[in-house]
Amino acid sequence: MNRQTENLHLQRELLTPEGIPLHLQLAGAGERAAAFLIDAFIIVLVLIILSLASFFASLSTTPEIMEVVWLLGFFVLRNFYFSFFEIGARAATPGKRLLGLRVTARNGGRLRANAVIARNAMRELEIFLPLSFLFASGASGVDGWLILLGLIWSGLFLFFPMFNRDRLRIGDFIAGTWVIQIPKIKLQTDMSDHNVSGVGFDFNSKQLSAYGIHELQVLEKVLRLKKPEAIASVAERIRTKIKWIKQKKENDLDFLNAYYSGLRKTLESKLLFGVRRKDKYHKV
Amino acid sequence: MSQAQETISIHLRSLQFRREREKDWKLLQELIERVEKSGAKSLDDDELIALPLLYRTTLSSLSMARAISLDLDLVQYLESLTTRAYFFVYGTRSSFMQRISGFFADDWPRAVRKLGVETLVSFFAVFLAAICAYVLVTNDPEWFSAFMAADLSDGRNPEASVEFLREGLYSGSLRDGLSSFATFLFTHNSRIAILAFALGFAFGLPTLFLLVTNGFMLGSFIAVYVPKGLGFEMGGWLFIHGSTELFAIILAGAAGFHIGWKIAFPENLSRLQAATEAGRTAATVVIGVVIMLFIAGLIEGFGRQLIKDDLIRYVIAISMLALWLAYFYLPRKTGNQK
Numbered sequence: 034m035n036r037q038t039e040n041l042h043l044q045r046e047l048l049t050p051e052g053i054p055l056h057l058q059l060a061g062a063g064e065r066a067a068a069f070l071i072d073a074f075i076i077v078l079v080l081i082i083l084s085l086a087s088f089f090a091s092l093s094t095t096p097e098i099m100e101v102v103w104l105l106g107f108f109v110l111r112n113f114y115f116s117f118f119e120i121g122a123r124a125a126t127p128g129k130r131l132l133g134l135r136v137t138a139r140n141g142g143r144l145r146a147n148a149v150i151a152r153n154a155m156r157e158l159e160i161f162l163p164l165s166f167l168f169a170s171g172a173s174g175v176d177g178w179l180i181l182l183g184l185i186w187s188g189l190f191l192f193f194p195m196f197n198r199d200r201l202r203i204g205d206f207i208a209g210t211w212v213i214q215i216p217k218i219k220l221q222t223d224m225s226d227h228n229v230s231g232v233g234f235d236f237n238s239k240q241l242s243a244y245g246i247h248e249l250q251v252l253e254k255v256l257r258l259k260k261p262e263a264i265a266s267v268a269e270r271i272r273t274k275i276k277w278i279k280q281k282k283e284n285d286l287d288f289l290n291a292y293y294s295g296l297r298k299t300l301e302s303k304l305l306f307g308v309r310r311k312d313k314y315h316k317v
Numbered sequence: 318m319s320q321a322q323e324t325i326s327i328h329l330r331s332l333q334f335r336r337e338r339e340k341d342w343k344l345l346q347e348l349i350e351r352v353e354k355s356g357a358k359s360l361d362d363d364e365l366i367a368l369p370l371l372y373r374t375t376l377s378s379l380s381m382a383r384a385i386s387l388d389l390d391l392v393q394y395l396e397s398l399t400t401r402a403y404f405f406v407y408g409t410r411s412s413f414m415q416r417i418s419g420f421f422a423d424d425w426p427r428a429v430r431k432l433g434v435e436t437l438v439s440f441f442a443v444f445l446a447a448i449c450a451y452v453l454v455t456n457d458p459e460w461f462s463a464f465m466a467a468d469l470s471d472g473r474n475p476e477a478s479v480e481f482l483r484e485g486l487y488s489g490s491l492r493d494g495l496s497s498f499a500t501f502l503f504t505h506n507s508r509i510a511i512l513a514f515a516l517g518f519a520f521g522l523p524t525l526f527l528l529v530t531n532g533f534m535l536g537s538f539i540a541v542y543v544p545k546g547l548g549f550e551m552g553g554w555l556f557i558h559g560s561t562e563l564f565a566i567i568l569a570g571a572a573g574f575h576i577g578w579k580i581a582f583p584e585n586l587s588r589l590q591a592a593t594e595a596g597r598t599a600a601t602v603v604i605g606v607v608i609m610l611f612i613a614g615l616i617e618g619f620g621r622q623l624i625k626d627d628l629i630r631y632v633i634a635i636s637m638l639a640l641w642l643a644y645f646y647l648p649r650k651t652g653n654q655k
Contacts, residue, residue, distance in 0.1 A: 047400075050407070051373060053380045055400050100501075108504040112511070112607070120416070122357060122408060137404065139593075144408065146416050147424065151600030157508070158515035190518075203518060206589065207576065207596030215401055220342065220394045225329050250389040257390070297387050298329050304385060305330070 043200070045213075047141045059200055060134045060214045071128030076110045111161070115153040120146050133216060139199075139209050148208040155204030163187040224256050225294040234291035240275040241299040247312035249300060252293050256286075264289060331386035338378050342398060345371040349401050357405075372402040420601075428601035429645045432571045435578070439570035442525055443563070446532025447539070454540035464537040473538070479545045486547070486554040487625050503614035506562060507607050510569035514576070514603040521577025528570040535563075553630030558617035560638040565609035572599035572606070609641070 043059040060068075080103065087102050118126040124144055125135045136152070138144045166184040194200045205211050244252075255267050268285040271277070271292060279288075300310060308317050348368050351359050360368065379395040386392060429436075453460040458475035465474075473482060509527065516523035542551035576595045583591030616633070624630055 047403075049376065049403060051376055053376050055403060056396060057400065104501055104504050108507065112507075122405070123353060124404070124408070135404065142407075145597070146420070147428075147597045147601045147604075150604050151596045154511050154600055154603055155515050155518070157511045158518065162512070162515075207518065207592055208600070209593035209597070216397055217401075218390075218394045218397045220339070220346075221390050223332050223335060223388055223391065225332055225388075246387055249387055253389055294329065297331075300387055301329065301331055301385060304387070 042198070045199075049141075057137075057213045058216070060132075060212045062194055062200055064132050064134060064214065065194065065200065065202075065212060068126070068128035068132045068134055071131060072114065072126050075127060076107075076114055079110060080106050111156075112153070115156065116150050119144075119149045119153070124149075129212070132214070134212050134214050136210050136212055139205075139211050144210065148210055152202070152204035152208035152210050155202065155207055158187070159190045159193070159203055163191050221257065224253055224290065225297055234288065234295070236275070236277075236292065236295045238299070240277065241295050243271075243275050243313065244296055245310040245312035245315050246300055249293070249296055252289065252296070256289060256293060259286075331382070331388060331391075334378075334381065334385065335388075335391060338374070341371055341374050342378065342395070345375050345402060346398055349398065349405065352405055353401070368402070369406050372399065372406050375399050375402065420604075424601050425605040426645050428598045429568060429605070431598050432568070432575050432602060435571035435574040436567060438574055439528060439567045442528040442570065443532040443535065443567060446529040447536030450533040450536030451540045451543075454537045455544055461537050461541070464533040473541055475541055477541070479547065482542060482545060482547055483550070486550050503610060506566070506613075507610050510566055510606045510610060511603060513566070513569040514572040514599055514606075517573030517576035517599065518580070519577070520581050521574045524570055524573030524577065527573075528566070531566060550627055553627040553634070554621065556634035557621055557624070557630040558613045560634045561609055561616065561641065562613035564638065564641055565606045565613060568602055568609075569606045572602040575599045575602075 043061065045057045045059060047055045047057050049055060083106050084102050115126055118129075119136050123130060123135065124137065129135060136144060136149065138148065163184060166180055166187055190203055193203050193206070197206075199205075199211055201211060252267065255263050264285050268289050271289070272279060275292075277288075303310060303317070310317050345368070348360065348364055348371070352368075357365070375395060376399045379392070379399050382388075382392050382395055450460070450464050454464070454475065461475050509531070513524045513527050516527065539548075539551065539555075542548055576592065576599050579591040579595035580588060586594070616637070620633065621630075624633070
């Protein structure tokens with residue numbers, strides 16, 4: 034919910050052709066890595082299934098068929114799995130979809146097929162080169178120091194996203210793309226749309242100007258979460274602040290709902306006159 | 318419902334605003350969820366026409382909500398919904414087949430033509446390295462093992478007898494597992510090609526190294542056959558697929574150089590922009606290179622086993638080369654360029 038306030042440094046603005054800016058949330062390194070691991074897992078799983086299938090298809094099989102399946106299968110999957118899914122309309126591999134990520138062009142325009150291919154061909158450098166150095170250490174006859182140097186050098190490419198503020202892989206860098214996260218938010222009910230039974234609340238204008246927009250939205254979150262102890266303590270603090278005397282049979286939740294509606298109405302009508310009161314310290 | 322609450326609700330403009338438009342948003346959300354789940358095909362014609370309109374309505378709602386509503390949840394919801402719709406409305410719409418045919422008719426040859434100078438550089442890197450290795454190996458056969466990995470040469474070294482070498486040229490592969498060997502060659506070569514492209518990122522130097530190594534291997538391999546009077550026969554054996562394969566590797570090297578050069582010398586673009594532009598051109602070339610290597614692999618796997626006549630091998634080699642050159646470089650009417 035409060036993702037927007039958490040990761041401001043990963044937020045970028047996209048101006049739509051209609052002239053209205055949208056705020057994009059770049060995917061963090063952790064999400065990217067997790068998506069990749071899921072995809073890698075799927076690739077290995079498909080390879081295992083393929084080789085089992087080719088094994089059962091011809092029981093008289095030679096090891097040669099296995100070799101072809103692994104060589105060709107691994108080659109095709111590793112080079113085309115990512116591109117195939119990202120060229121599609123959803124611009125995301127299954128791993129990315131699971132985490133709500135998608136690839137987009139950095140300039141906000143159309144994501145072209147050659148950009149997708151470019152960003153994925155670079156994986157050869159970022160993932161498979163370090164891996165081949167890693168496996169080379171098992172083979173004899175090559176100087177260990179040389180392999181270590183190679184590993185460090187190729188590791189620089191792997192950890193490239195950690196060293197730039199847009200979390201770009203080298204592939205993204207070359208292709209002009211980045212990976213964003215679009216949370217799927219469900220529309221909840223409006224908190225001012227609540228039924229309040231019984232007690233009427235009549236706040237005066239001084240009481241309704243005790244807080245600003247920030248406090249209003251914190252109150253909104255408290256009301257949505259509906260934790261009894263939070264409700265009780267917030268109600269108590271607001272009563273003290275606005276000098277509201279608790280009436281008989283007054284319910285904390287009703288009080289907060291009524292105060293939320295009142296405060297929002299006040300602040301929104303100020304908004305109509307061009308006054309955006311950020312928080313309680315903001316004098317207007 | 319109390320009287321006081323009733324009046325507050327009605328007079329909250331943002332609530333009224335939401336009530337009036339909520340139906341459109343929900344409709345857009347439903348369509349977008351369907352598209353994200355099962356693609357644009359799941360929409361019928363009416364829905365396909367309605368979607369961009371709903372997107373614009375919702376976008377203007379977002380703009381409005383930012384101005385008049387303090388309901389955080391509402392603004393975040395509209396933001397996420399319009400962003401999802403934006404990528405559908407302004408995303409890729411051409412079909413997969415359209416893209417494929419566009420690639421062959423236009424994108425690929427155009428990208429190759431853009432890399433003219435780099436292709437020449439790449440060609441000379443391989444060519445000079447091959448000549449070097451040839452001269453060195455013919456003078457002192459000891460050099461052979463320095464240029465060629467033993468498992469790739471399969472005993473075809475300077476000490477091998479003429480009969481052994483001649484047999485190798487006509488009996489198909491020396492290995493038992495023919496198809497696994499062909500697959501190995503294709504994946505190996507393609508990997509080298511993609512690596513040559515990717516390594517261009519380090520200013521093209523590793524690309525150069527890769528090309529030169531390949532040139533060395535080529536030159537030392539030729540140097541095994543020519544002194545034994547098998548040069549002509551070996552040429553047919555090598556170039557029947559080699560004209561395609563070597564061309565592909567040279568193009569992959571050119572793609573790497575292109576990226577390296579543009580990152581080192583971005584001219585009047587920013588380094589990032591230059592890298593992006595170069596990367597897209599080079600990637601187009603490289604995906605074509607993989608296709609070329611696949612064709613080369615087919616010629617190598619089947620053509621060379623079936624065709625044992627040297628002259629026909631040469632005819633195929635030369636006509637393949639002519640075909641590629643004409644396809645890439647002949648001037649033509651280009652269709653609808655972007």
